[in-house]
Amino acid sequence: MLSEFKKKRSRLQTYTWLGLPLVVIGGWFYPKLGYILLGCMVGAIAVAVYKGRAWCDWMCPRGSFYDLFIQKISRNRKVPEFFRKKATRIAMLTILLSVLGSQIYIHWGDWNAVGLAMVTILTVTTIVGIMLGVIYQQRIWCHVCPMGTIGNWISEGKMPLSIENTCVNCKICSKVCPMQLNPYEFKANGVMGDNDCIKCATCTVACPKKALHFDDAKNVELTDIKKAA
Ligand code: SF4
Ligand code: SF4
Known part of the structure; x- marks a missing residue:
């Protein structure tokens, strides 16, 4: 059941991760591919309004790439608290949005140069994410990703994990959570209180007591998987 669920999740990620090399490799030859980054930013925020950080599960090309490939070579260590701190996340958000904003301002009108700036930002941050992912855990970048941070802020009460x-x-x-979260710590509340949950549902399938569940469409998807298994 869990392996079937993981296979289905990986299948979805297999479709989306290709967006990453498309931009970080193709973008150096055709810089306007960099605008895909803007599409991802809008997508992450739009999904967060309704489903919290569900974008990060399989829709984000970079998150999918980290799960599919970096997980295999990661040392899988605990993500240091520093990466989860609000101050760290705000600093990263400020730096990256400032760099992006200033590049758009400087190159305004030269749309290839603006696209190339986005390709450069995505390339550099992806390389940093790969290095940290290998040293610590594959999804460590997702704790400081600016879109993840904005998603975290919007996520309050969206698609709660019971x-x-x-x-x-x-x-x-x-143990199975790709974000190294601890759902069991929220038993007294009855609802997961950590907005970094990417709604992947791996924990709901893995729980031997079936104590975890989503109260919406995700349950319908899971029922389909059970039938297929
Ligand atoms: S808490 Fe569960 S649903 Fe949320 S990210 Fe972790 S494994 Fe996925
Ligand atoms: S029983 Fe389920 S919810 Fe509780 S700690 Fe185990 S896996 Fe987590």
Whole structure:
């Protein structure tokens, strides 16, 4: 069941990760491909309005790339608290949006140069994410990604993950979570209180007590997987 679910998730990611090389390689030959980055930014925010950080699960090409490829070579260590701190995330958001904004301002009217600036930003941040992903854990970049941070802020109360009191604190949910979150810690609240949940549903499938679930369309998807398994 869990392996079937993971296969389905990987299949979805297989379609989207190709957007990453399209921009970070193709963009150096055809800079206007850099504008795809703007599409991803709008997509991440639009999805966050309704489903929290669900974009980061399989729709984000870079997140998919990290799960599909970097996970295999990552040392899979705990993400240092520094990367989860609000100050770190705000600093990263400010730096990257300032760089992007200033490049658009400087090159305004030269649309190839603006596109190339976006390609450069995506290339540099992806390389940093790969290095950190190998050293720590594949999704470490997702903790400081500017779109992830904005998604985190918008996510409050969107598509909540419920935790039943049948939970026995086995912590399996924590072990399978690609974001290294701890759903079981929110048992007393009954609802996951960490907005960095990317709604991947891996924990809901892995939980031996079926204590975790989403109360919306995600459950319909999971039912389909159960039938197919
Ligand atoms: S896997 Fe299920 S039972 Fe185990 S700690 Fe997580 S929520 Fe609780
Ligand atoms: S808490 Fe569960 S649904 Fe959220 S990111 Fe972790 S494994 Fe996925």
